[in-house]
Amino acid sequence: MPFRRILIGFSSWSIRLPNLWECPSLLIKGRLIVKTTYRNLTILNYWLIDIGLLKALLICPPMKKYIAGFLLLTSHPCALQAASEDVLELNVEDLLNVEVTSVSKKAQALNDSAAAIFVITHDDIKRTGATSIPEALRMAPGLDVARIDSNKWAVSARGFNSRFANKLLVLIDGRNTYTRSFSGVYWENQDVMLEDVERIEVIRGPGATLWGANAVNGVINIITKHSSKTEGGLLTGGGGTEEQGFGALRYGAQLGEDTTGRAYVKGFKRDENTNALGAGAGDDWDKAQGGFRIDSNLTLKDELKLQGDLYHSHLNQTITIPQIAAPYTDTFRDKAETYGGNILGRWQHTVSTSSDYSLQLYYDYYRRNEAWFSEGRNTLDLDFQHRFSLLDNNEVIWGFGYQYTHDDTRAGRLLSLSPTSRNDQLFSTFVQDEMELIDQKLWLTLGTKLEHNDYSGFEGQPTARLMWTPHSQHRIWGAVSRAVRTPSRAEHNMTLLQTVVPPSALNPFPTEVNLQGTRNFRTEDVIAYELGYRTTFIKSLSIDITGFYNDYKNLRYPTPVAYYFDPTRFVVVQPVPLGNDYKAKTYGFEVATVWQMLDWWRWDANYSLLKTDMQDTSPPFGTSPQQRVSLRSALSVSKDLDFDLWLKYVDENTSATVYGMNHIKNYVTMDARLAWRPVHEVELSLVGQNLFTSSHLEYQQENMVMPTLIDRGMYGKVSWSF
């Protein structure tokens, strides 16, 4: 007997039962729909669900035709759709009248890269109510995002997290946001107009071959929309308890026949959080930022992009700094200031569909003035990339880059660099070949990066990746790569006052413990093994699993050397120079799934497991959370009403601080968002963040900043497009 598909309940669940009149196909969507075919007519009947009748229909095959007929006869609201059974037999007119949906695309599309990639879309950012880049990054599996206080974050992929984490590469529209000062990212300096973000690609694992040094554990690519997609105005504003006030204005327009552009300004003020005593932590901040982007098609084959940003920010912080005079420590409120800007130009020339090249040049400046240290940095960066195909089944990308950076620092109460100003250069070149070994089935990618920097000389970073698609709904990939984290300016040139030991009966003088940069500090390196599988074998459900094993060598390890007495200051000095003597291994897996349960209800869930094996029991760094869970529900109650929930679980972690290891408890928290669009152009939304507790601790910075508990927050927002 032929079987016909019957849909019951949610449109993505189906049960198969015997055929047609004996048992009409069913579809329930809050109502019961009996779909029958008479000649070429498809008849759809709608009722409120009657479980009794439904059971009879399902259980009692001989009765079915009569019950069905009875239902048909007695049904009152009855819709008729004159259409053939098969969509392919619908005529064009009907095809143009049918309601189409593309919502399940995200649940079905599989990424083709042989790497652990996760994409945060514009819509994801909007629906979580995230107000900064690091907060949005919490959506990605394998990423450890911890808020230290209002204006500081610790972000890393696959472990080794800290405020000054150094194994992640972050790019905004092709501009590297990493600073040579500590080989990491000042997250509070990095912002964009979130409404103009097209997507954020999060790549876990080494991406060094294409992206360069410091892409040891991951690459984050923040990509804003092409200016042709942001024409018109957008005005947003709002405020609340933690997000005390914010606003943004963007306007985009056609600037010429082949040129479009946009400009924006934004600003915000964020409230302080809570310290361990339950009082205000003094970490409030504000920021104003503006920028522009222009895209132009000079010819059909040439595209030019010019963009830039300027920002200014006040970062307030309560810091605790050791001192050699009693009481040997000083806690005070520091009103730090940071400002900067960047400008980037990119020219792309298309030779053919299989060949193009691009040239990119940017300049970036930032200045930070803090009580413990201040620095200004100029960076000029040039990049060239060329893609072409070779012998029909090879796609080659090669390129080279040059970076010049100049800094100007001033010693603060904690940190000084010697020399105070320094120029550094970086030369790099890379080549990668993607070979299609079996047509549409098997690809092998081999590549390597070679660079020369002023700190550690030449570095090679090869990778081999294999991608197999046995079927259009399955992807299996594996990779082995080596990546390095090159030394930072601080690791070579710093003197960092770590602690002061007060005088004691044995030692009448205070002892100053100084972390000391050394010129023979080398690169840290990793060999990473990855294996991944992606599938959508169930309709409207995609699963992405990645396992990894990372073997780190030459990790930074401070070792105390002989102390000495400084007669000019009457202090004992204990230098602790940095070495490369530590080894560690991390392994684990990440699962990310998207389930489009209904056209109007999507679930995004991910789970990450990270195990860290240290060389011994006194590691020089903390341990990132072993488990993380993110569960999001995006419910479109109606076309004009969204209701979103986001549940996060973060396992316990250990922060390595100058006060010793600080054990941070695990936490569960939830964000919620309700948005209503009274008219198409206007959206009103209400967002609650960290709802479960009035405040919770996520991380403690390595030094200076005392534990700060992150407060619950609520804000309302209005956005108007015109």
Added chain:
Amino acid sequence: MEKLIRYLAVSVCLVTAPIAIAAPQAMEQYTVLAALTLNFARFTQWPEQTFAESGDSLNVCLVGDNVVQQSFESINGKNVGVRTIKIIYADRLRNLTQCHVLFISELAKNLLLQVFIDIKSHPVLTMGEDQEFLDSGGLVSMINKDGKIQLYVNLAAAKAARLNISSNLLRLAKIVGDN
């Protein structure tokens, strides 16, 4: 008896249909786009010599992800007059002049412009799914506007490519471009 019930059912539906709230079943976008592409293949005439090499097959080339590929699998092998549709994955954007229909789901703009340069003056029915596709030089775009597909055809450009699209199809489409 059974027959009677059927007739009654149909008539009840016919009678009450006008008062019903129409809630037609939503279909997936790429399933509909594949079906529309099949119709375009059926209602378009290519110059006869374009079949000299392909023989009995009408080549529908695809540029898109696995969702697009799976949806268009349904029209593979379907008859179009005396010929049958052959789906070709054209991700590498090569030998595009062998395509009779070229459906492009998503492509970087510089590559899209280059594709149009490559197939210029060849009778390839290029089909896409957004406004940018038309603006860049595409012939047909099937654009999702508020949950329904609207057809846009650059008729002058189609004629220039020696493609003859049936008026039955054109009357359901918005004509864009010159003339």
